[in-house]
Amino acid sequence: MRRYLRQLYSISLSSSICPLEHFIGAVVGQVPIPVEGGRPFQLVLDAALISSTSRPMASITYDVPSERFFPIMDLDFAGPLRCFSVDVLLCVYALMLREAKIVFVSHSNALLTETMETLRMLLFPLQWASCFVSRLPPTLIGLLQAPGGFMVGIHLDDSLVGKQIHTAQGPEISKKYIQSMHLQYPLLKGTYVIDLVSNSIHQFNGKYVEPCTNLESIAKSLPSAPKLRLRARLLKITDDFRIGPQLDELEEIDSAFDFQSQSMSDYPPRDWTKFPTLTVRDAFMSFMADLLGDYTAFIIPPVEDLSADTYRTFREEFMVDEYMNHADVHCRPVLELLMETQMFSVLLQSRSE
Numbered sequence: 001m002r003r004y005l006r007q008l009y010s011i012s013l014s015s016s017i018c019p020l021e022h023f024i025g026a027v028v029g030q031v032p033i034p035v036e037g038g039r040p041f042q043l044v045l046d047a048a049l050i051s052s053t054s055r056p057m058a059s060i061t062y063d064v065p066s067e068r069f070f071p072i073m074d075l076d077f078a079g080p081l082r083c084f085s086v087d088v089l090l091c092v093y094a095l096m097l098r099e100a101k102i103v104f105v106s107h108s109n110a111l112l113t114e115t116m117e118t119l120r121m122l123l124f125p126l127q128w129a130s131c132f133v134s135r136l137p138p139t140l141i142g143l144l145q146a147p148g149g150f151m152v153g154i155h156l157d158d159s160l161v162g163k164q165i166h167t168a169q170g171p172e173i174s175k176k177y178i179q180s181m182h183l184q185y186p187l188l189k190g191t192y193v194i195d196l197v198s199n200s201i202h203q204f205n206g207k208y209v210e211p212c213t214n215l216e217s218i219a220k221s222l223p224s225a226p227k228l229r230l231r232a233r234l235l236k237i238t239d240d241f242r243i244g245p246q247l248d249e250l251e252e253i254d255s256a257f258d259f260q261s262q263s264m265s266d267y268p269p270r271d272w273t274k275f276p277t278l279t280v281r282d283a284f285m286s287f288m289a290d291l292l293g294d295y296t297a298f299i300i301p302p303v304e305d306l307s308a309d310t311y312r313t314f315r316e317e318f319m320v321d322e323y324m325n326h327a328d329v330h331c332r333p334v335l336e337l338l339m340e341t342q343m344f345s346v347l348l349q350s351r352s353e
Helices: 001-013 021-030 079-083 086-097 111-123 138-145 171-179 215-220 224-241 277-292 322-328 330-337 342-352
Strands: 041-043 060-062 103-105 131-133 149-156 193-194 202-204 207-212
Touching: 001 021, 001 060, 001 202, 001 322, 079 086, 079 111, 086 103, 086 111, 086 202, 086 215, 086 330, 111 149, 111 330, 131 138, 138 149, 171 193, 171 207, 202 322, 215 330, 224 277, 277 330, 330 342
Parallel strands: 103 149, 103 193, 131 149
Antiparallel strands: 041 060, 193 202, 202 207
16 A cells, blocks of 8 residues: 555656546545455556656555464564664564563654554564554553553654753753653653664663663573574674664654655665565564464363353463473573463464464
8 A cells, every 4th residue: 555655646746637536546446355365456557647758657466364374564674673773672572572561762753653563563473462552642641551561652852852952962862851751751660661763772660761771681581592593684684784773864764655765875775675574574483483382282272062151261271381391491481471461362362263
């Protein structure tokens, strides 16, 4: 859909005499919704409608994956790697597996949403089941006191920073703002604040928001062998594609169409259409496969009696002790935390059904 909107935007800037309503109506009224797991539809806009000299537009594929396939994601998965180092990214991922209380802060609305949505998708086959708000409006500020975990994004702008720190620049602004967040937001003790601007993780100790001091223990909670494999693949991507924190002006990435600006330092220019999205996705999927193992073998199927009570507790639908004994020793610490999350319960329920 994003590619189609880009094509419509190109048409709106052209000399085409056809109203945009015709193109929108054709998709809304005539293109059917694809069947889940079925054949995709190809949508092609005739470039001759714009000009006889226009280059042909690439066809757009509409499809709906099956329930067990990776969810639909119209992003290039580069967002987290633009603002996080690989080690910080792995710490953020470990916090998500614990279903922690996480607040993301950024100058860029688009990058804030893109990063959070990408991280949520990379949990597959898990689905984030707690509160998720990519940009927190003032009327929903009470969500920061929600029970359980949450992922909440806060846009950092001049109205939020405050006059006393307007003289600061870039990461220094976000650093000083984060230190005073507890004066503006009802943070709960233990809430993590992830700064996309300065590639850092902070935590509220009940009185102050201070740099997180237990990042090493958070990273060590992940199983060593799968983590090293994931880390190596991500490092190769960041090196090959010259992407990482403070390598791009993040404030510039704030467009509805995510047009990539070419700065003077971006030489040779990078072709973002060739970013290895599938490699990033597969790296995290391999990590989750190593972590979860053959968990489906330990799901207790429901009774076949339709008149029986269908409610079951966690231990009545999953052989916890047998699963933990069968799991790799290095995976057990994070699995113990994972099994206490809503994500794992939702996964078991969907697989059981």
